[in-house]
Amino acid sequence: MPFTRLEFAVFAVREGTLQVLLARRAEAPHAGRWALPGGVLRVDLDASLDAAAQRVATERLGAPLPLLRQLCAVGGPQRDPRAPWALSVVYRGLVPADAPDFSAGKRIEALAWRSVDEAIAAPLAFDHATLVDKAVRAMRADIDVxxxxxxxxxxxxxxxxxxxxxxxxxxxxxxxxxxxxxxxxxxxxxxxxxxxxxxxxxxxxxxxxxxx
Amino acid sequence: MPFTRLEFAVFAVREGTLQVLLARRAEAPHAGRWALPGGVLRVDLDASLDAAAQRVATERLGAPLPLLRQLCAVGGPQRDPRAPWALSVVYRGLVPADAPDFSAGKRIEALAWRSVDEAIAAPLAFDHATLVDKAVRAMRADIDVxxxxxxxxxxxxxxxxxxxxxxxxxxxxxxxxxxxxxxxxxxxxxxxxxxxxxxxxxxxxxxxxxxx
DNA sequence: CTGTGTTCGTTGCTAAATGCAACTAAGGAG
DNA sequence: CTCCTTAGTTGCATTTAGCAACGAACACAG
Structure with a gap:
């Protein structure tokens, strides 16, 4: 099984707009750039993908994320230079504006909220801008019904x-x-x-x- | 990265009902039982998850599958005894009734179409009955819109x-x-x-x- | 005490989308 | 020519959503 990551597109309504939580990467690849927070699957710790998502969220963001839903999985050989083949399972979530602030965990320099319009237009690491867009569409479709x-x-x-x-x-x-x-x-x-x-x-x- | 499989919930309208393509497993686990066809990701061959899906479909079913869409990813430690942790990315597809018949490929004893009602009720291997149900709902939602x-x-x-x-x-x-x-x-x-x-x-x- | 501004909650109407049933049209079989 | 079946359309009822206005409730200012 290839190098497997869990990634999070976490949203909140703050300052009157929809914002997404971004992390500035501490390590290569894309060190110093903004990306979706995430972490690696641990086969010794995680009893399922959903459980892995909760564990990684807690580790990296300092708080568990209720209401996580799976968005999609993406993978390929050039996704991450640390491994010949990398696979990411992406989750989306929505949290209250007054949620306890997240705190940057391992391998994250900083966490910040950014409006989704900026985030999609910004040069996020990997294909994360596309993922943000996809997650926003999924959230909106949920509310529509x-x-x-x-x-x-x-x-x-x-x-x-x-x-x-x-x-x-x-x-x-x-x-x-x-x-x-x-x-x-x-x-x-x-x-x-x-x-x-x-x-x-x-x-x-x-x-x-x-x-x- | 854990042991990664691609699995397929392929449907067709045959004999007046919606049917799903099932494979009788040739090997453990669940040898001899019916399951969704699928195969393992090959990091040396596959340029993306979608490409992997096409390759596995061609190998195991004898034909490529147009219109494949990702359904979800599931994983956990007890999913497959061959590995300490197994991850499956599940695709759904719909093919014409007059499609060239699929031919059982590697590690498959037999292929058969079965009506979805039977399939969901039958004791399919793994959690495949649940996946069939989920795939049917997704297909119907697509047609609804x-x-x-x-x-x-x-x-x-x-x-x-x-x-x-x-x-x-x-x-x-x-x-x-x-x-x-x-x-x-x-x-x-x-x-x-x-x-x-x-x-x-x-x-x-x-x-x-x-x-x- | 009385007006005024704002939000809450409801109502009436309009417009659009959908469901239902009937109708006509077109071809082949007998 | 008549009958049967499917193709394609039409009219109407029902449902659903959008729009605008209204009275109600409360705080506040005067």
Missing amino acids: LDLPFGCLPEAFTLGELQSFCEHVLGHPLDKSSFRRRLSDRDLLVPVEGEFRVGAFRPAQLFRGPRA | LDLPFGCLPEAFTLGELQSFCEHVLGHPLDKSSFRRRLSDRDLLVPVEGEFRVGAFRPAQLFRGPRA
């Missing part, structure tokens, strides 16, 4: 918060009444009876995701 | 043939007028002017897929 990342929101949230989050990921506004109709038609949310988000204006009903 | 496998039809085909093919893959009937409207709204087909499929009844206009 209301497969929503409830883990990225507070335990209880308002419909306004949910809609705003989706709009930031999608990159375009949604219709309020249509969004709410589609949610309630599918019984995707459970209202937390009697609980409201209070603030400067009219209080808003709080909801939880399904199977909560 | 009119991402159609034109390579599975003759060079030129009638709308009736196309619809019937889709119905067999989906497992349920489609509405004729709606199907045709959706196709023409999206400019997915090009009529072959003046060409008709003649037969026992009214001749039918022939079409080609896009970018043809």
Whole structure:
């Protein structure tokens, strides 16, 4: 089996835009350049690909990543000069804006959030710009069919918060009444009876995701 | 890098149902049992995962497989007793019913088509029943959004043939007028002017897929 | 106490997409 | 010529999504 890596396209809505977590590589190849964070599979430690992804995420980013989904696998002989043939299994994830900050782990000089538009246009290492683009499309397709990342929101949230989050990921506004109709038609949310988000204006009903 | 395999969930509409191509394994593990056909990655031969998939398909099945799409990657330590850790990249494909018959290649005792319902219920080797199910869902999702496998039809085909093919893959009937409207709204087909499929009844206009 | 601004939540209407059923057209078989 | 079957279209009902407006609730300013 060739040299196998797990790589992560982790997104968050920060500063009003969709951002992706990038790592500046400490070692060759592409030392000093920005790339998706990742690490190598350890056959002595990992009980599955998904478990390997969690382990590497924890090691390199300082925190586990819930809601990881497999994006694709890519591989070839020129992928990484350290091995004659390298294979990467790429995962995508979405985390809350207020997540505990990640801390750069082994073989990473620095971690930074960058807006996806910049990241796709920037000369990321390897084919990582392509992977970011692919991951964004997959996330947006999920939201289009209301497969929503409830883990990225507070335990209880308002419909306004949910809609705003989706709009930031999608990159375009949604219709309020249509969004709410589609949610309630599918019984995707459970209202937390009697609980409201209070603030400067009219209080808003709080909801939880399904199977909560 | 661990022991890496390419595996194939290849489908065809045969005998009025959606069938999947299975191979009876000649060697351990699971010798004698039915499984998805596949083979190992060769780092000395393969320039990419997709190229590896084509090479293995040709070797094991006696023919290349157009329209292969990556389904997922799975891996773990107990996946294959021949190695301490095994990784499989799974591809899905759809081939014409009249495709040249596949011939069992290395390490395969026999090849057979089996209906997907049976295959999913049958005790296939490894987790292959799960993979078949996942591949079927992915194919159906493609057709739902009119991402159609034109390579599975003759060079030129009638709308009736196309619809019937889709119905067999989906497992349920489609509405004729709606199907045709959706196709023409999206400019997915090009009529072959003046060409008709003649037969026992009214001749039918022939079409080609896009970018043809 | 009263207006004003903002968000929340809902309603009514419009437009688009889809599903259903019927119809006509075209050919072969008898 | 009639009947049968498939091809292709049409009209209409139903569903779905988008758009705009409305009243409700609350904080704040005056």
